[in-house]
Amino acid sequence: ISKSMQIPGSLRMMMTVKAFRTPARHGYAVETSPFVPRRLACAASQYYGIAGCGTLLVLDETETGISIVRSWEWGDGLFDVAWSETNEHVLVAGGGDGSLQLWDTANHNAPLRVAKEHTHEVYAVDWSQTRGENLVVSGSWDHTAKVWDPSLSKSLTTLRGHEGVIYSTIWSPHIPGCFASASGDGTLRVWDVKSAVCRLAVPAHKAEILSCDWCKYDQNVLVTGSVDCSVCVWDLRNIRQPVSRLLGHTYAIRRVKFSPFSKTVLASCSYDFTVRFWDYSRNQPLLDTVEHHSEFVCGLDFNLHIPNQVTHTHTHTHTHTLLILTTLSLSFSLPGI
Amino acid sequence: MQRVKTILGHLSPSYTCENTFEPRRDLSGGECGAAAAAGPEDIVVVHGLRTAIGKAKRGSFKDTTPDEMLSAVMAAVLRDVGLSPNKLGDVCVGNVLQPGAGALMARVAHFLSGFPDAVPVYTVNRQCSSGLQALFNIAGAIRTGSIDMGLACGVESMSLRSIGSPGDVSSRLMDNEKARDCIIPMGITSENVAERFGVSREKQDAFAFNSQQKASRAQKMGLFDQEIVPVTTKFVDDEGKERVVTVTRDDGIRPGTTLAGLSKLRPAFKPDGSTTAGNSSQVSDGAAAVLVGRRSAVEACGLPVLGVLRGSAVVGVPPDVMGIGPAYAIPAALELAGLTVADIDVFEINEAFASQAVYCVEKLGIPMEKVNPNGGAIALGHPLGCTGARQVVTLLNELKRRGKRAYGVVSMCIGTGMGAAAVFEYPGP
Numbered sequence: 001i002s003k004s005m006q007i008p009g010s011l012r013m014m015m016t017v018k019a020f021r022t023p024a025r026h027g028y029a030v031e032t033s034p035f036v037p038r039r040l041a042c043a044a045s046q047y048y049g050i051a052g053c054g055t056l057l058v059l060d061e062t063e064t065g066i067s068i069v070r071s072w073e074w075g076d077g078l079f080d081v082a083w084s085e086t087n088e089h090v091l092v093a094g095g096g097d098g099s100l101q102l103w104d105t106a107n108h109n110a111p112l113r114v115a116k117e118h119t120h121e122v123y124a125v126d127w128s129q130t131r132g133e134n135l136v137v138s139g140s141w142d143h144t145a146k147v148w149d150p151s152l153s154k155s156l157t158t159l160r161g162h163e164g165v166i167y168s169t170i171w172s173p174h175i176p177g178c179f180a181s182a183s184g185d186g187t188l189r190v191w192d193v194k195s196a197v198c199r200l201a202v203p204a205h206k207a208e209i210l211s212c213d214w215c216k217y218d219q220n221v222l223v224t225g226s227v228d229c230s231v232c233v234w235d236l237r238n239i240r241q242p243v244s245r246l247l248g249h250t251y252a253i254r255r256v257k258f259s260p261f262s263k264t265v266l267a268s269c270s271y272d273f274t275v276r277f278w279d280y281s282r283n284q285p286l287l288d289t290v291e292h293h294s295e296f297v298c299g300l301d302f303n304l305h306i307p308n309q310v311t312h313t314h315t316h317t318h319t320h321t322l323l324i325l326t327t328l329s330l331s332f333s334l335p336g337i
Numbered sequence: 338m339q340r341v342k343t344i345l346g347h348l349s350p351s352y353t354c355e356n357t358f359e360p361r362r363d364l365s366g367g368e369c370g371a372a373a374a375a376g377p378e379d380i381v382v383v384h385g386l387r388t389a390i391g392k393a394k395r396g397s398f399k400d401t402t403p404d405e406m407l408s409a410v411m412a413a414v415l416r417d418v419g420l421s422p423n424k425l426g427d428v429c430v431g432n433v434l435q436p437g438a439g440a441l442m443a444r445v446a447h448f449l450s451g452f453p454d455a456v457p458v459y460t461v462n463r464q465c466s467s468g469l470q471a472l473f474n475i476a477g478a479i480r481t482g483s484i485d486m487g488l489a490c491g492v493e494s495m496s497l498r499s500i501g502s503p504g505d506v507s508s509r510l511m512d513n514e515k516a517r518d519c520i521i522p523m524g525i526t527s528e529n530v531a532e533r534f535g536v537s538r539e540k541q542d543a544f545a546f547n548s549q550q551k552a553s554r555a556q557k558m559g560l561f562d563q564e565i566v567p568v569t570t571k572f573v574d575d576e577g578k579e580r581v582v583t584v585t586r587d588d589g590i591r592p593g594t595t596l597a598g599l600s601k602l603r604p605a606f607k608p609d610g611s612t613t614a615g616n617s618s619q620v621s622d623g624a625a626a627v628l629v630g631r632r633s634a635v636e637a638c639g640l641p642v643l644g645v646l647r648g649s650a651v652v653g654v655p656p657d658v659m660g661i662g663p664a665y666a667i668p669a670a671l672e673l674a675g676l677t678v679a680d681i682d683v684f685e686i687n688e689a690f691a692s693q694a695v696y697c698v699e700k701l702g703i704p705m706e707k708v709n710p711n712g713g714a715i716a717l718g719h720p721l722g723c724t725g726a727r728q729v730v731t732l733l734n735e736l737k738r739r740g741k742r743a744y745g746v747v748s749m750c751i752g753t754g755m756g757a758a759a760v761f762e763y764p765g766p
Binding site for chain 1: 339546
């Protein structure tokens with residue numbers, strides 16, 4: 001399927017859809033490989049992650065579709081996945097049994113290591129990206145976040161403060177030893193790992209916050225997505241009110257991600273079956289709504305590899321049947337150029 | 338299981354509004370208004386079930402007679418709670434389109450369900466409220482002391498019967514304005530409501546879109562599974578082959594419906610109108626049954642209490658804008674219950690047309706997120722005689738799922754100009 005859309009202004013959008021089906025699994029998270037263009041990892045679960053098993057998939061996008069590189073089964077649902085920033089074969093996943101698993105694409109059977117310290121579901125994992133640092137952070141429904149060395153031998157520190165389940169933990173791409181977390185307690189928090197303290201707690205929404213992400217171009221800017229259907233952009237220097245409140249989704253926002261290519265562009269996906277693209281610097285911030293889904297959209301990522309083009313991939317879920325990956329490219333061109 | 342609760346919390350209807358946030362309100366005993374205490378004379382609902390709803394003439398039940406659908410739910414309700422049909426004082430069935438409201442059909446269904454001949458059955462026709470009227474009738478018989486327990490049902494096959502001849506009416510109806518208005522087609526009454534009260538096409542389409550979204554979400558989450566009785570029946574396929582199928586899912590829900598798609602539909606009833614096939618209820622087949630009893634009798638049989646009938650009302654409105662019925666029936670029922678709109682957690686208001694549903698919701702100041710949280714007749718369908726009983730089943734299951742003591746309302750408009758409403762209390766787990 002391919003269609004192109006004309007967007008007012010300088011943004012042109014081409015969309016191609018490629019589908020990958022796996023029976024009885026619901027995609028929960030997808031991450032593009034930082035090393036291999038067009039390679040992605042997908043964490044998936046049975047029955048919307050409510051019960052049953054999980055599957056971790058490594059997939060390659062080909063000219064004609066999507067092919068499977070590796071898949072591993074896990075005894076409980078898998079909710080998030082992150083690629084290693086130092087080894088192209090290694091990834092970490094978080095599961096409903098409270099475990100983090102370290103997987104190696106060269107190893108067909110078992111994970112390299114399973115670390116079980118969280119007492120409830122692990123809903124978020126992230127691998128740090130700042131230079132000279134190699135750490136994993138996990139966020140759990142036991143209300144804690146844990147920071148790990150890359151071998152997951154033992155957690156280095158446990159961060160407590162959230163009064164609700166943690167849905168999202170993301171390393172700052174700029175500040176070493178700093179990550180943000182989003183929680184069911186309605187706060188966005190920023191943590192300093194070295195001192196093991198919460199530096200900032202932002203009462204960002206009056207409802208559960210399911211996702212957060214850092215701007216890649218401004219170390220003070222973050223985005224949150226909430227059950228209250230709004231996406232809010234925050235500047236940590238003034239947290240009394242959001243820089244922008246983006247409205248349009250009609251159900252809870254499952255995941256938000258900033259573009260790696262543009263300072264003010266971001267994407268959000270929702271239980272309302274849509275993915276929306278926003279530029280919060282514009283008067284009309286909604287760039288586009290992708291509505292070809294018939295299911296909750298849970299996972300979302302931009303592709304880092306193709307210059308002057310943004311590729312994002314999201315999984316979406318379907319009762320009993322399929323996991324679909326969609327690739328969408330945005331190409332920016334300035335008027336007159 | 339905690340995980341289910343957390344994930345379902347993301348879909349809490351408190352938040353599924355158009356970008357407004359209303360904090361979740363915990364209904365504790367103190368703020369429930371003038372709540373009546375549990376008394377032995379209370380009219381209580383023990384259990385209720387429905388069939389899946391099929392699209393008329395094309396859907397799952399297109400070749401199924403109404404007695405088959407009806408007997409499936411009648412038998413299943415008693416089977417589920419382990420009650421012998423001998424305990425039933427009466428059975429009342431709402432039906433609209435069968436000759437004589439299906440008096441014969443209902444007795445056939447009764448015997449097909451394995452009910453003994455000593456138990457009586459009758460039918461009632463108050464058009465779209467017939468399924469709820471059946472419950473009112475059983476409740477009334479309990480209240481007068483004639484019976485202790487009864488089964489209130491509703492059934493319609495719109496595949497096998499259409500809204501046809503108006504019957505024998507005097508030609509003098511043309512001399513009387515109100516009488517004349519009774520033969521206005523329902524679609525035109527919807528246009529009248531939209532015009533007279535300024536309900537825009539956009540509002541109607543948005544309401545219809547939300548109904549489809551909510552219903553498809555509910556279906557995907559499996560929320561209807563616990564209220565639907567699988568029905569094994571025959572189905573003649575496109576090639577004329579008869580097959581045996583087991584029907585478990587509503588087939589009218591359209592997850593792919595978009596606002597843009599709805600906005601392109603032509604008006605169905607008049608060229609410059611705003612009522613379309615997309616923002617009206619669907620023509621459907623289905624059945625539902627609800628076991629009702631006096632609390633003392635129910636408890637003596639060791640049966641559970643799923644809901645308590647706290648108030649009920651039927652009121653008349655002008656026939657040419659019959660859709661406004663709920664706007665008058667709901668306050669009347671709430672007053673009897675000693676409650677206000679703010680005390681109610683969930684409203685099941687029949688979506689005969691988006692125009693009239695939107696009008697009633699706005700007129701009463703009901704927050705939209707409290708209305709039909711799992712979709713309504715626009716998505717699920719409107720098997721006329723079944724609908725009222727179906728709404729009671731859907732409402733009480735939704736309140737039960739929310740897991741705390743709460744109130745809900747069932748209401749609908751009625752052709753020829755009426756509205757009916759009932760207030761139920763879910764007593765908590």
